[in-house]
Amino acid sequence: MATVDLKDVCKVYAGGVEAVKGVSIAIPDKALCVLVGPSGCGKSTLLRMIAGLETISAGSCAIDGKVVNTIGPTERDIAMVFQNYALYPHMKVYDNMAYGLRNRGTPKDEIDARVRSTAKTLELEHLLERRPRELSGGQRQRVAMGRAIVRNPKVFLFDEPLSNLDAKLRGQMRVEIKNLQRSLGVTSVYVTHDQLEAMTLADILVVMNAGLVEQSGSPLDIYEKPASTFVASFIGAPPMNLLPLRSGHLEGAVTLPPVPASASTLGFRPEDCEIRTEGADAVADGALRLLVEVEGVEPVGAESFVYCRVGGERMVVRVPGRVEIKPGDQLRTYARQEKLHFFGSDGKRV
Amino acid sequence: MSPRVVFPNTFLPYLLVAPQLAITLVFFYWPASQALYQSMLREDPFGLSSRFVWFANFRKVLSDPNYLNSIEVTMVFSTATAAVALSTALLLAVMADKVVRSRAIYRTLMIWPYAVAPAIAGMLWLFLFNPSIGSLAYGMRWLGINWDPLLDGRQAMVLVVAAAAWKQISYNFLFFVAGLQAIPKSLIEAAAIDGAGETKRFWTIVFPLLAPTTFFLLVINTVYAFFDTFGIIHAVTGGGPGKATETLVYKVYNDGFVNLILGDSAAQSVILMVIVIALTAIQFRYVERKVHYG
Numbered sequence: 001m002a003t004v005d006l007k008d009v010c011k012v013y014a015g016g017v018e019a020v021k022g023v024s025i026a027i028p029d030k031a032l033c034v035l036v037g038p039s040g041c042g043k044s045t046l047l048r049m050i051a052g053l054e055t056i057s058a059g060s061c062a063i064d065g066k067v068v069n070t071i072g073p074t075e076r077d078i079a080m081v082f083q084n085y086a087l088y089p090h091m092k093v094y095d096n097m098a099y100g101l102r103n104r105g106t107p108k109d110e111i112d113a114r115v116r117s118t119a120k121t122l123e124l125e126h127l128l129e130r131r132p133r134e135l136s137g138g139q140r141q142r143v144a145m146g147r148a149i150v151r152n153p154k155v156f157l158f159d160e161p162l163s164n165l166d167a168k169l170r171g172q173m174r175v176e177i178k179n180l181q182r183s184l185g186v187t188s189v190y191v192t193h194d195q196l197e198a199m200t201l202a203d204i205l206v207v208m209n210a211g212l213v214e215q216s217g218s219p220l221d222i223y224e225k226p227a228s229t230f231v232a233s234f235i236g237a238p239p240m241n242l243l244p245l246r247s248g249h250l251e252g253a254v255t256l257p258p259v260p261a262s263a264s265t266l267g268f269r270p271e272d273c274e275i276r277t278e279g280a281d282a283v284a285d286g287a288l289r290l291l292v293e294v295e296g297v298e299p300v301g302a303e304s305f306v307y308c309r310v311g312g313e314r315m316v317v318r319v320p321g322r323v324e325i326k327p328g329d330q331l332r333t334y335a336r337q338e339k340l341h342f343f344g345s346d347g348k349r350v
Numbered sequence: 351m352s353p354r355v356v357f358p359n360t361f362l363p364y365l366l367v368a369p370q371l372a373i374t375l376v377f378f379y380w381p382a383s384q385a386l387y388q389s390m391l392r393e394d395p396f397g398l399s400s401r402f403v404w405f406a407n408f409r410k411v412l413s414d415p416n417y418l419n420s421i422e423v424t425m426v427f428s429t430a431t432a433a434v435a436l437s438t439a440l441l442l443a444v445m446a447d448k449v450v451r452s453r454a455i456y457r458t459l460m461i462w463p464y465a466v467a468p469a470i471a472g473m474l475w476l477f478l479f480n481p482s483i484g485s486l487a488y489g490m491r492w493l494g495i496n497w498d499p500l501l502d503g504r505q506a507m508v509l510v511v512a513a514a515a516w517k518q519i520s521y522n523f524l525f526f527v528a529g530l531q532a533i534p535k536s537l538i539e540a541a542a543i544d545g546a547g548e549t550k551r552f553w554t555i556v557f558p559l560l561a562p563t564t565f566f567l568l569v570i571n572t573v574y575a576f577f578d579t580f581g582i583i584h585a586v587t588g589g590g591p592g593k594a595t596e597t598l599v600y601k602v603y604n605d606g607f608v609n610l611i612l613g614d615s616a617a618q619s620v621i622l623m624v625i626v627i628a629l630t631a632i633q634f635r636y637v638e639r640k641v642h643y644g
Contacts, residue, residue: 083536
């Protein structure tokens with residue numbers, strides 16, 4: 001079991017492209033750290049640098065307190081689950097799982113015992129004699145997991161392992177990965193662009209953008225206190241509503257609570273916003289009151305999303321259950337003062 | 351499977367395939383049947399009369415020590431040519447795969463020799479290694495090697511194998527490069543993380559995944575060494591010294607067009623035809639199915 005420490009890690013490619021621009025993350029033992037961000041934010045590059053598949057241009061990467069910058073992937077004692085699973089197509093499932101152990105000279109009996117017990121955990125026993133092409137996507141995913149687990153490495157690395165599965169299977173595997181990781185107690189780094197996956201899996205969530213860490217911390221902290229407009233709009237589905245403030249005024253606002261002087265953007269989560277048609281005065285003082293025009297309604301069963309326009313901006317309100325609202329309706333919406341977020345002109349939280 | 355096109359009448363489809371059928375009939379079946387017929391004829395020394403002798407020519411050819419020698423020469427020649435051409439091409443392709451800069455130029459240069467005609471390739475090697483005028487032969491003698499392929503059958507064989515393999519390396523290289531590119535990079539990375547060193551990765555991952563390509567090339571190279579190396583042998587050694595480099599195809603030519611023993615020559619070409627059919631059958635049977643991972 002191990003810790004992973006990244007200090008000012010940079011990656012500059014041969015062409016001069018800076019993929020990672022100085023990232024520091026400390027992952028404690030047994031924690032699951034999720035790197036999340038849009039495509040091209042450097043999260044996969046960072047993972048590959050931890051794996052040793054990419055060289056580290058500057059900074060240091062330490063596994064279990066030992067700097068591994070110059071050590072190849074073979075000696076780092078890590079296991080990686082690839083997006084396309086990277087199963088060896090010419091080997092049976094058994095051999096796929098045994099390959100890493102054989103390369104490390106593990107005795108035959110032990111290999112057999114470990115492969116079979118891992119297969120049991122993952123319910124792969126009946127598939128051991130099959131080749132990868134005879135398996136379904138979900139089964140391949142399990143074999144890839146099995147290949148990582150059977151080695152009992154210091155660190156697991158996951159590179160978008162669920163992105164090739166359908167939505168239902170993805171949900172199942174997400175829970176399973178979390179349980180496995182917890183029961184095995186192996187420090188893990190998990191890369192994804194799916195914010196839901198990131199929120200549900202992470203002990204530590206790291207939001208990346210353009211080669212830099214935008215924010216890191218526990219998923220709920222990040223959700224409740226996003227450090228920037230980028231994080232606010234990336235975490236949460238639908239994302240936070242962000243409305244521009246012009247010298248302390250908001251277009252379409254009926255009442256606006258006191259605004260910090262340096263704030264240029266006001267944000268609130270769709271679920272922190274209420275629609276009330278009567279009893280408007282019952283809303284606590286100091287709340288944000290907006291006059292909005294409905295553009296569309298999306299009922300998804302347990303809740304409904306009401307898309308509105310305020311001033312020239314779009315926003316969305318999340319309402320439990322069903323609502324009798326039609327496009328074109330004029331509505332009043334409210335958001336409590338303590339649920340408001342303010343961001344400066346540089347996008348940072350005020 | 352895409353649905354089959356069904357023509358309403360029977361005449362049109364036959365009309366459409368007629369040109370292909372005509373070409374096959376005129377240029378393949380007709381000469382082949384002529385060869386089959388001729389292989390059972392025996393001519394008098396002056397070519398004035400011939401008589402039908404059934405399988406006597408085959409019996410004669412197969413019991414001829416010169417023919418058995420030719421079979422042995424062909425086996426040695428084609429095995430060596432295929433082995434040298436395949437292993438060198440694989441080595442070069444693996445190396446080329448590692449080249450980062452000016453990859454395209456490197457590859458283009460590697461493919462060039464394929465554009466050289468066999469006879470020209472033969473001449474090239476002949477000039478380089480001719481004991482009296484060859485520049486490399488001069489160098490070899492200087493190194494103390496008693497180089498004389500005109501007298502030493504073994505050296506003559508080495509020379510024709512080198513020339514024939516050299517010509518085929520480009521072709522194999524092209525296929526190996528494509529084969530290597532088709533192997534997902536993540537497999538190699540996964541193997542590296544799984545603790546396999548570079549050599550181990552090659553033999554346990556890359557080489558098995560190249561097996562379909564290798565097997566395909568093995569068949570192609572064998573067919574090439576059997577049938578398409580006439581030009582090289584003709585230019586470099588003329589089958590000599592003695593009969594040290596006289597392959598089956600070269601013997602067909604020699605017996606038929608030089609010695610004018612048409613019956614024997616035809617019988618030999620029929621035997622060759624059987625070998626080609628067998629090789630093609632193997633190719634279809636195994637290349638399509640056995641060595642494929644999908």
